[in-house]
Amino acid sequence: MKLVALIFSLSTIIISLATPSSCHNLALEHGLTFSIFPLRLKSGLGGHYIPQTSCSSWRLGVEAHNIIEWTSIPKECEDYVGNYLLGKQYREDSKAVTEEAYKYAKNLNLVGDGKDIWIFDIDETSLSNLPYYADHGFGVEKYNATSFNEWVDLGTAPPLPESLKLYKRLLRLGFKVVFLTGRPQSQRDITLKNLKNAGYTTFHTLIVKDSTEYNGKTAVTYKSSERNKLEEKGYRIVGNIGDQWSDILGTNIGNRTFKLPDPMYYIS
Numbered sequence: 001m002k003l004v005a006l007i008f009s010l011s012t013i014i015i016s017l018a019t020p021s022s023c024h025n026l027a028l029e030h031g032l033t034f035s036i037f038p039l040r041l042k043s044g045l046g047g048h049y050i051p052q053t054s055c056s057s058w059r060l061g062v063e064a065h066n067i068i069e070w071t072s073i074p075k076e077c078e079d080y081v082g083n084y085l086l087g088k089q090y091r092e093d094s095k096a097v098t099e100e101a102y103k104y105a106k107n108l109n110l111v112g113d114g115k116d117i118w119i120f121d122i123d124e125t126s127l128s129n130l131p132y133y134a135d136h137g138f139g140v141e142k143y144n145a146t147s148f149n150e151w152v153d154l155g156t157a158p159p160l161p162e163s164l165k166l167y168k169r170l171l172r173l174g175f176k177v178v179f180l181t182g183r184p185q186s187q188r189d190i191t192l193k194n195l196k197n198a199g200y201t202t203f204h205t206l207i208v209k210d211s212t213e214y215n216g217k218t219a220v221t222y223k224s225s226e227r228n229k230l231e232e233k234g235y236r237i238v239g240n241i242g243d244q245w246s247d248i249l250g251t252n253i254g255n256r257t258f259k260l261p262d263p264m265y266y267i268s
Ligand SMILES: *[C@@H]1O[C@H](CO)[C@@H](O)[C@H](O)[C@H]1NC(C)=O
Pocket: 144, 145, 146, 147
């Protein structure tokens, strides 16, 4: 009883200390005349702004395709995105996607005629450019094609481990894997080499973007058209995985699509 009373009076003191300086003023700033203290997630007790909250909403908005056509991540989210990508959560989120994909794939009864294919995007799906982006602000810095291409041309991008695991499992189930990437023809050879070194040793095709045919076209148009060509050749796109919405929107997207996380950049 005494303890309860003590806690109550302590919390009264804390609330009365916090109320005049932070809660009340912020509510007024928002045109609210009532106290929103208990719901005000953006600030701590002392009224300090906690950027994590808005950055995590921003990330959710990006992944859900509510926030689109953005060019770089908000400056104040650099640490947040960096921590996310280098920490456990990115791997766990990726795993949740690839495990779901495998669950779907293993319950199918494939015809077994070698026409069932699974499409893999490359950047931030099969291969990870995190070593590059870690040096370039995780998407805060404006995209620099010159320096990014220098990185690609090294051919040392590591695999995204969850995707590599899915790839191996799909091969065992009898799928043919097709890599469909926005990388240009000039990077075809180094990409082949990089894929093999990263563990993607067996696949049906690597499709790179033909700059003549798709000059000025969006990724959605390019990828839809290439998937259509595959279907016209009699292949069945049973699954399709990528980190961009443009990998899985458009036509001929496949029976099921899987979206890996990518809070670093947006390609339309
Ligand atoms: C882009 O990268 C290249 C190669 O690293 C560098 O020389 C150039 O200054 C960079 N451009 C900008 C605008 O940062």
